[in-house]
Amino acid sequence: MPFQYLSIMAQNSAPKPPRVLAAPSAPAWCPVTKPLNEMRVALLSSAALRLTDQEPFIPRADLSYRRVPSNPGSGTIIIDHHSGIGTVPKQDPEIVFPRAALAALAENRTIGAAAPFHYSFMGGVRQHEEIENKLAPALAGELTQADVDLALLVPY
Amino acid sequence: MIEGRGIATLVIGTAHDIMSKVVPPRAAFVDHPVGRTFGPPRERSRHQAILHRALAELEKFTSGGEIRDLGCRWLPGGNREWETALRAEMLHDR
Numbered sequence: 001m002p003f004q005y006l007s008i009m010a011q012n013s014a015p016k017p018p019r020v021l022a023a024p025s026a027p028a029w030c031p032v033t034k035p036l037n038e039m040r041v042a043l044l045s046s047a048a049l050r051l052t053d054q055e056p057f058i059p060r061a062d063l064s065y066r067r068v069p070s071n072p073g074s075g076t077i078i079i080d081h082h083s084g085i086g087t088v089p090k091q092d093p094e095i096v097f098p099r100a101a102l103a104a105l106a107e108n109r110t111i112g113a114a115a116p117f118h119y120s121f122m123g124g125v126r127q128h129e130e131i132e133n134k135l136a137p138a139l140a141g142e143l144t145q146a147d148v149d150l151a152l153l154v155p156y
Numbered sequence: 157m158i159e160g161r162g163i164a165t166l167v168i169g170t171a172h173d174i175m176s177k178v179v180p181p182r183a184a185f186v187d188h189p190v191g192r193t194f195g196p197p198r199e200r201s202r203h204q205a206i207l208h209r210a211l212a213e214l215e216k217f218t219s220g221g222e223i224r225d226l227g228c229r230w231l232p233g234g235n236r237e238w239e240t241a242l243r244a245e246m247l248h249d250r
Contacts, residue, residue, distance in 0.1 A: 002171075002187060003170075003171075003172075003187075003189070003190075003242065005171040005173055005174055005190065005246075006173050006174060008243060008247065009246075011247065012246065012247065021174065021177040022178065023178050023179040027179050027180065027181045028157070028158075028159035028181050029159060029181055030159040030160070030162055030164050030165075030181070031164075032214055032215060032217075036211055036212075036214060036215070083191070084245060084248045085189075085191035088191055088192060088196075088197065089191045089197075091197045091198075092197030094197075094200070094203055095191070095194045095195060095196070095197055096192075096193055098194050098204075098206075098207045100200065101200070101203045101208075102207060104204050105204065105207065105208060111211065132157075137157065140157050140158045140161050140163070143158060143161070144161050144162075144163065148163055149163065149164065150164050150165070150166065150214070151158050151165045152166050152210075153165055153168070153180070154167075154169070155167065155170075155174070156190075
């Protein structure tokens with residue numbers, strides 16, 4: 001049986017009420033129309049990742065995002081997320097943000113290409129309306145502008 | 157919202173119970189501790205293998221809301237001793 005996260009998250013939230021998990025009445029669905037080796041792929045991470053020279057995220061309530069170059073040689077990744085599970089991923093952000101792995105799969109033509117930028121934002125923020133009305137459309141706009149075919153979302 | 161713009165999405169996550177509740181269009185489950193989705197630090201070949209396995213599932217999804225188990229286990233033989241340490245780690249996260 002998979003590990004049960006929700007009960008622990010509820011304990012951690014107390015005395016605040018547990019987080020509300022919103023599910024759509026029907027999941028959105030965009031058919032895959034290209035073979036994987038022709039797709040341009042971007043990563044989306046809720047780990048509040050950035051390069052060292054980018055503006056830091058403000059823990060817990062930041063609704064901004066960062067463009068992180070997909071080239072693994074472009075700089076060191078910092079994780080700003082406040083979660084206590086961060087001690088291990090901060091040793092090697094690749095375990096939650098597989099930028100080098102995706103670049104390698106582009107190199108060997110498993111995917112068509114990595115998009116020029118990946119994107120990261122602060123997970124665990126409770127301002128659901130702002131996320132839905134501002135952050136999510138902004139990220140969707142970035143992906144559209146970059147001609148991304150596939151977005152890989154890696155929750156933190 | 158992203159799928160609505162004609163961009164397919166795939167969630168690659170470790171929290172099966174959360175993915176079951178939020179119903180993403182496509183989800184690939186990795187049975188690892190949260191925060192270690194692609195494996196232990198610096199094991200590059202394992203990271204790449206898990207990402208490759210997730211991508212290979214893409215064309216198998218036929219409708220929204222499906223969660224596919226990638227069959228990735230944190231410890232050999234599916235040993236679940238890691239759960240005790242993770243529970244303690246998370247309960248410090250207040």
